[in-house]
Amino acid sequence: MFNRMMTSWFGVERMLERIEHHNHIGLIGIDLSEWKSGLLSELREESFNWTEWLMLSMGRGDIWFGDVVSNHLWVYAAMPDDLGEEESEHFLRGLAKRLREAMIAEAGMTSNESHHSSRFREKGIGYARLHSCSEGTARDIVYEGVLKATGQIRESMVEQNDWELRHELERLLSECSIKSVYQPIMRLGDGRVFGYEALTRCPEGSLFDGPLSLFQFAEKHNHAFALDRMAREKAIRHCPPLGEMQKIFINVTMGIINDPHFVSGQTVHWLSEQGLFPGQVVFELTERSSIDDFDAAKKILAHYRSQGYEIAIDDAGAGYSSLQSIVELSPDYIKVDRSLVRMADKDEMKKHMLRTFVRFAKKMNIRTVAEGIERPEELRLLRSMGFDFAQGYLLGRPQEYVPLEVATASKSGLPS
Structure with a gap:
């Protein structure tokens, strides 16, 4: 869309016609990609009179x-003769902001976006003062201006997107609007439900495309402790009913375990409210952040193990750090990554790797969980290899509510 040339190259010919009457000219660029209706529908018309619209709107x-x-509107503006470099920038920025506001009003978007700060008014605008334009140098001068303005547009979009995501994160935290879903983990020996992994989900319509981007952004902006604490509370408070021997797997990072609020016993309080105890909780160490000091990590984990909590290493086989964590931390569970499980029945190398994990785990008295099972053939293979537990869409999708009879069922009807 908007990849056609509506006039001569960036309107240079029209600009040259006006040079005789204006000594100083600026170039303004406006990003059009966000407008998907309203004004945009008019822009698609070849007969749209931009000159008249600019006159009426401005x-x-x-x-x-x-x-x-390429989704950018380019306009020229005559500038007062007595402006210096800095004053010229201020003049053009002001014009660009007013032009964008006129376009927003034309598109009927004002009421929906009035809550945004002045930062929003500068989203997707760029500008440049054109120096000493003449017919011989016009293309080069305009090209330089386009490069400068395009860079400003790109930078403003990144900054605005970052601001919008920070605003969204703060909203999620203040409204506690993330939710937990639970995926069953099944015993491969008898088909019983062993427990559930609690997974965080963003609310519908969130600017974050998923929990991974949410947690990564929170860590980048120093909100990781607050977000993880909320996720942990949601996971426990909305946990399906558990039998005495069933577990809830909760994702954490080593950085979060260092959170003083984590140490204070808040998790135990939440568990007690739900009639649960630490022995029913498995802290699943994810690779969202690496472990730099394994000696310190061992001491921290020993503290939690002394209270009854268990430890799992997630995504085993997906990277070097998970394998190093297994060796250094001696977890209670190894969760083998779905990348090794997927189509393993047809891949001899994957079969060999999976057998290696099982043999090693049995020697070290570590229980194994195979993740991402989606096919009966994968399930039969992993059961024959001696895996202890299994998890995946074939056995149960994550859901917000798990009925009591499923959570405590004696048999799950596990596919053979």
Whole structure:
């Protein structure tokens, strides 16, 4: 869309026609990609009169249309002769902001976006003062201006997106609007439900495309402790009914375990409210952040193990750090990554790797969980290899509520 040249190259010919009457000219670029209706539908019309629209919307005749190229609107503006470099930048930025506001109003978006700060008004705008334009140098001068303005547009989009995500994260934290879903983990020996992994989900319509991007962004902006604490509380408070021997697997990082609020016993309080105890909780160490000091990590984990909590290493086989964590931390469970499980019945190398995990784990008295099982053939293979537990869409999808009769069922009807 907008990849056609609506005039000569960036409207240079029209700009040259006006040079005789204006000594100083600026170039303004506006990103059009966010408008998906309203004004955008008019822009698709070849007959759309940009010159007339600019005159009516801006109420001035010293701004004129240049071109629309690759989702960017380009206009030229006459500038006062007595402006210095810094004053010129201020003048053009002000014009660009007013032009964008006029376009927002035309698109009917004002009421929906009025809550945004002044930062939003500068999203997707760029500008450049054109120096000493003449017919011989016009293309080079305009090209330099386009490069500068495009860079500003790109930077403003990144900054605004970052601001919007921070605003979204703060909203999620203040409203406690993340939710937990639970995926069953089955015993391969008898088909019983052994427990559930608690998985965080963003609310519908969230700007984050999933929990991974949410947690990564929270860590980048120093909100990891608050988000993880909320996720842990949600996981426990909304946990399906558990039998005495059943477990809830909760994802944490070593960084979070260092959180003083974690040490204070808040988790035990939440468990007690639900009639649960630490022995029913498995802290699943994820690779969202690496472990730099394994000696310190061992001491921290020993503290939690002394209270009854168990430890699992997640995504085993997906990277070097998970294998190192297994060797250094001697977990209670190894959760083998889905990348090794997927189509393993047809891959001899994967079969060999899976057998190696099982043999090693049995020697070290570590229980194994195979993740990501989606096919009966994978399930039969892993059962024959001696895996203790299994998890995947074939056995049960994550869901917000698990009925009591499923959570405590004696038999799950596990596929053979």
